[in-house]
Amino acid sequence: MKTSENGAVAALAPGKRIGIIGAGAMGGALLRGVLGSGVALDAVWAATKSDASARTVASEFGIATHTTYAELTSSSDVLLLAVKPAQLETALRELSAAGLRADTLIISVAAGVSIERIEKALGGSNPVIRAMPNTPSFVGQGMTAIAGGSLATKEHLAIAERLFGAVGLCITIEERLLNAVTAISGSGPAYVYLIIEALADAGVRVGLPRDVAMTLVAQTVLGAAVMVQESDRHPAALRDDVTTPAGCTIGALLVLEDGKIRSVLARAVEEARNVLEGTSR
Ligand SMILES: NC(=O)c1ccc[n+]([C@@H]2O[C@H](COP(=O)([O-])OP(=O)(O)OC[C@H]3O[C@@H](n4cnc5c(N)ncnc54)[C@H](OP(=O)(O)O)[C@@H]3O)[C@@H](O)[C@H]2O)c1
Structure with missing residues (x-):
């Protein structure tokens, strides 16, 4: 400020x-x-x-x-x-x-x-x-x-x-884009909290104490966001840096893609925008 x-x-x-x-x-x-x-x-x-x-x-x-x-x-x-x-x-x-x-x-x-x-x-x-x-x-x-x-x-x-x-x-x-903004960044924290909660649950599933899992997840989400903001590189390029050939990360990413994570997120945002515009079914 x-x-x-x-x-x-x-x-x-x-x-x-x-x-x-x-x-x-x-x-x-x-x-x-x-x-x-x-x-x-x-x-x-x-x-x-x-x-x-x-x-x-x-x-x-x-x-x-x-x-x-x-x-x-x-x-x-x-x-x-x-x-x-x-x-x-x-x-x-x-x-x-x-x-x-x-x-x-x-x-x-x-x-x-x-x-x-x-x-x-x-x-x-x-x-x-x-x-x-x-x-x-x-x-x-x-x-x-x-x-x-x-x-x-x-x-x-x-x-x-x-x-x-x-x-x-x-x-x-432009004002015409504000409902789209609302669906991304206005509601967005709620999506991220859900993802953080799910990842922390996943940490518990693989044996971490809940408080440790939450600390790891929150700092990882924060760190990844700052990397995107400050590195000026595409998220896909940053993702490649974490993805070792035949390693664990590419295995996990493929499971996320099997679960249609991209289209689930896109449809969720589209639904939020539609609710705001009164066109939700
Ligand atoms: N929450 C979000 O994440 C978010 C994000 C972006 C935009 N917004 C927008 O922010 C707005 C507020 O949402 P919110 O979640 O903060 O709602 P909220 O927690 O229910 O707060 C509404 C506030 O307005 C007061 N109020 C209601 N009628 C009033 C009046 N006639 N005169 C003076 N004060 C009055 C309420 O007082 P009482 O406590 O006495 O009822 C309360 O303090 C909404 O329009 C929402 O679209 C919210």
């Missing part, structure tokens, strides 16, 4: 007040990552639906957390919406009723909800950015893709890039 000498808020969004509406799994992950990167606490506030959640969030992150937030809404420059897609319409109505300013930047992370829908719900006067982050933002290793609506300027996109860049990688893409 790029921090300024007198605090990171200046680098993130100079002089801007940021509200995070919805501080559950995703909003909480972003809060944790952003605050951990040095943002001054008084410039960020959060909102939840219930008092119980507000108390938990306030004590966990040490920031003001509210269940009614009209005054804060009208004095905020950036509002990050991290409520469930089904809760978004209500939250947008509440924001409009709270006197939302037309120049307040709205950033939504709601999966499958288009910029057009959000713009319409707000009367078409606010700049809107749709973002798809993922939960590893919690540990500063998130992956976020953002797309800007018709009123979103380069400066607005730069604010979102800095916000999500504080908790991992952030790229800007």
